[in-house]
Amino acid sequence: MENDSAGTLWAPAEITPAVAGTEASTRGLVEHLGSVPDLAALLTREKALVFRGFGIEPARLDEVMDLLLPNRLAYVHGNSPRTKVGANVYTSTEYPAEYAISMHNEMSYAHQWPARLLFFCETAPHTGGATPVIDGTRWLSCLDPEVREAFRGGVRYTQNLHGGMGLGKSWQSTFETEDRERVEAFLAGSGAGWQWLPDGGLRVTQERPAIVRHPVTGDEVWFNQADQWHPAALGDDTAAALAAIMPAEELPQSVAFADGSPIPDEYVVQVRDRGLANAVDVDWQAGDLLLIDNVLVGHGRRPFTGPRRVLVAMSD
Template identity: 65%
Template sequence: MTETMTWAPTEITAADGPLLDQLTERLDDLLLSNGAVVFRGFRITPAALGGVLDRILRNRLAYVHGNSPRSHVGDRVYTSTEYPAEQTISMHNELSYSARWPSRLAFYCETTPGSGGATPVVPGVAWLAALSPELRTAFAGGVRYTQNLHDGHGFGKSWQETFEASGRAEVERHLEAMDGTTWEWKRDGGLRIAQIRPATVTHPVTGAEVWFNQADQWHHAALGDETAAALAAIMPEEDLPQHVTFADGSPIDPAYVLEIRDRGLATAVDVDWQAGDLLVIDNVLVAHGRRPYAGPRRVLVAMSD
């Protein structure tokens, strides 16, 4: 993969030939060599989207164990996120906090943003290189994520919504298949999950070591001083919907959290949207986020293993 300052997603336009040829002949190689591909000018319609996704996501996945608010809009197709438009969503790899994550993501722009609303993307090797040696050393032992999911009434997401399940047995089967995961059902019907995960992973094909965790998104310091203080006033850290420490349980310095967040966003390249555009990324090689926007914006996402 190229150096940070010269890297950008590969862009394929309608002038390069029929969309079908680009999807079947070039996509796999381009994702391994560059990590992200943008298709522009093919005027992919919502009606045609399912057929396109069937070609590029060979085993489309449900958004099970996801922590972002989103709606199910089709056959394993979701809104990319439903966080408020004025918020920046920091860089992350989908489900990197879990023992199971998708290998490929596809983002489709159905409605052009009024203004802003780009999807920033960054190679994980570039994000890792942008972090200080002190921080990388501190995270060498990995991180511990704690997730508290309520039983339908409470703060954050319910376990039913998170696992797209209605019964405990189905959730337990999913958790049992995830190495490094422990859980307990709480007296109020909620579910507490703890997972120990590495801070970096190695891509199974390219061998690249990439920054691959969501410590900054799970840490209260990234919420801002006022929000963090308000949460601390109503519940202990271990009862927050999401909480993260180092793997040994010791606290993560808030300065590290802000460095991870800010350097990821600063290193990223923005993908601006027009209706009909399609962005496909290797979810291990490349992280993504969202810039704030105003006016309409509708971007959908699907994922595969």
């Protein structure tokens, strides 16, 4: 549903065995998906779909993913800490459980981003751990006009990837290769700038849009990760600690406006806080699936306790 004049929040469409008219099993979901005439159109219209109550078993996840993600992609050039657990299937994040992860569109800093994301709950947390999702049009509209206009010229992302030891991710894990030539070929094709550093690390710079239009609907949406790349969004204490040990240009990741001018701290804090405040939580039960249009919908993670394990895969 769309936001209405009373301020009702959009939420993902929930599909259960009762809604689908099928049995509560992996086979039931596979049969239902096979009967959907145009899954792409359904996802575009609803923006996100929750499949709940089918009790999907991890061993049969591939059957479902083959239908929902026709061309699974590797997480190459991803900046989130993840572990690969299958054929282009990853842990959703390994960020500490006690922290929230702010809203974002997956790999919006890259030259190519996945069109769809699929999350699968293998183990539900004891408490918390919801995946909040936000309608990108609402996220854009809830920001102050001054902030929206400031970002229309785009942003410049900088990554400092170490060569095997250091703060943040290595270039080897980021690009899933030990071959420098393969990395350079990938970056050349992406329009990014790069520099090999004397310590064996790699600095990557990319200029990207901050606001985009969906290729099918034409909706204008907030689409960048400036708040996640900006030290101010880490909190005053963490930002101060980082500033004390290294200059901004040496941080694992940083961001500026596309012309190189600094982004004010208060802008990224507003983006972070209003994104989370306007999100709708998807609470997890083991066996649940969440499919999202990665341009129309941003996602994050609430803090949690217990052994939460949510896997993610993506496709173009």
